[in-house]
Amino acid sequence: MGALSHIRVLDLSRVLAGPWCAQTLADFGADVIKIERPGTGDDTRHWGPPYLKAPDGADTREAAYYLAANRNKRSVTVDIATPEGQRVVRELAAKSDVVLENYKVGQLKRYGLDYESLRAVKPDLIYCSVTGFGQTGPYAQRAGYDFIVQGLGGFMSITGEREGEPGGGPQKAGVAIADLMTGMYASVAVLTALAHRERTGVGQYIDMALLDVQVAMLANMNSNFLASGTPPARWGNAHPNIVPYQTFQTSDGWIIVAVGNDGQFRKFVEAGGRTELADDERFSTNPARVRNRDTLVPLLTAMVRLRSKREWIDALEAAQVPCGPINDLREVFDNEQVIARGMQIDLPHPSGGTVKLVRNPVRMTETPPRAVAHPPTLGEHTDDVLRSVLGYDDAQIAALRAQQVV
Incomplete structure (x- = not known):
């Protein structure tokens, strides 16, 4: 009933x-x-x-x-x-x-x-x-x-x-x-x-x-247009205002990395053995990373490709960097939380x-x-x-x- x-x-x-x-x-x-x-x-x-x-x-x-x-x-x-x-x-x-x-x-x-x-x-x-x-x-x-x-x-x-x-x-x-x-x-x-x-x-x-x-x-995209008069553009799996906030290919699959602040960015690159990127003035702040995304993202892409999806998820979760896998539906229904x-x-x-x-x-x-x-x-x-x-x-x-x- x-x-x-x-x-x-x-x-x-x-x-x-x-x-x-x-x-x-x-x-x-x-x-x-x-x-x-x-x-x-x-x-x-x-x-x-x-x-x-x-x-x-x-x-x-x-x-x-x-x-x-x-x-x-x-x-x-x-x-x-x-x-x-x-x-x-x-x-x-x-x-x-x-x-x-x-x-x-x-x-x-x-x-x-x-x-x-x-x-x-x-x-x-x-x-x-x-x-x-x-x-x-x-x-x-x-x-x-x-x-x-x-x-x-x-x-x-x-x-x-x-x-x-x-x-x-x-x-x-x-x-x-x-x-x-x-x-x-x-x-x-x-x-x-x-x-x-x-x-x-x-x-x-x-x-x-x-x-x-x-x-x-279309929610906030409608509001963005109505407030600015400029139609929003496509960004694929990237974000127009935050970098890095996108997908990356690992050695055996894809992950999402959603860096929301400069501290998380430092932890991300530290986990990848590239701490110097956080000290580089071109990348040390989010506005700088947005301006220089075309230089930074290829460096991060090469870094992420060196390890597996599981290795990255474990490392970033331990460092409290927001991340997640991109699962196919077999992986979805095998996921412990979904179960x-x-x-x-x-x-x-x-x-x-x-x-x-x-x-x-x-x-x-x-x-x-x-x-x-x-x-x-x-x-x-x-x-x-x-x-x-x-x-x-x-x-x-x-x-x-x-x-x-x-």
Whole structure:
């Protein structure tokens, strides 16, 4: 019984931003009913390999991408292009508190599943639409893709190596950051709307746009530009105002060294046997190091390459110089702190094996999130939901199946 166990969410969304929001709500106990197209389901079910393996080693055809964003949900297959399917969804909406969708602007109105239509059957409904560019503005009809939004929204202009450096140029994030952050903002918006409804009894419409979120999340970079009028430049893994505050390659991998003051710089070069660099007036203070970074950084690079990643981490931690490794994901999940925090979870799966997932990172004393159910197989809960939520009998369900509605 989670904090949201009294809340039902009808999830009409696919791919990542909407499902990420729905999974977050499900982790806190909400009953999330995921509506999928019969036969194919969420696009991400097929975004593989890799796929989940059954105990005999065979692919289950459940793509790892899909598994990442759909635990704790119930899957119901409904063809919303049919009048009968639309009726089923409207009936489910009438029994729900929240509807999530990420269809193109105006598309669900054709099916009578837009906010105004569903509000007629559930006046206090909270309805959240997730699109690339929002419901208004000249781009509203455009399809929104995370990669495009990362570029359009400014993120890639400040991400990547500096111009003139090897590999210099704009770079996207390693995950769909606009999608994920939109899912998180949408979660906050839904919870806020639920709190408002609890006090007033009034539902509302939520308009979430990937571009809005991408712009908003640039945080201090936005403020730097708005205060100065100068767009920030790319610095790769370096810092515009602090030196050395960057990555270095060791003899067997990469580390991060984040020197925050002159004392830490001295300890860093002492650990590398280059104490004379701290006494050099070109490098003795941070402003001097910033001015002379092009001279200093190659000297530090050569120094760091002489020892291994583990040797440097041990030496710098002992000297209290902020540092850390750059781990691949095997190293991440082998990390003692990650293990101690229980970040990997294993849930039973209908294939007969288990599915390895990452737990919700929130820790709370009274209402912690929980992972209790595997990402559902396609249509796994169709009959159960039609019976338990809508009260359909076997004959009604059989009729819908005969018409290929569910």
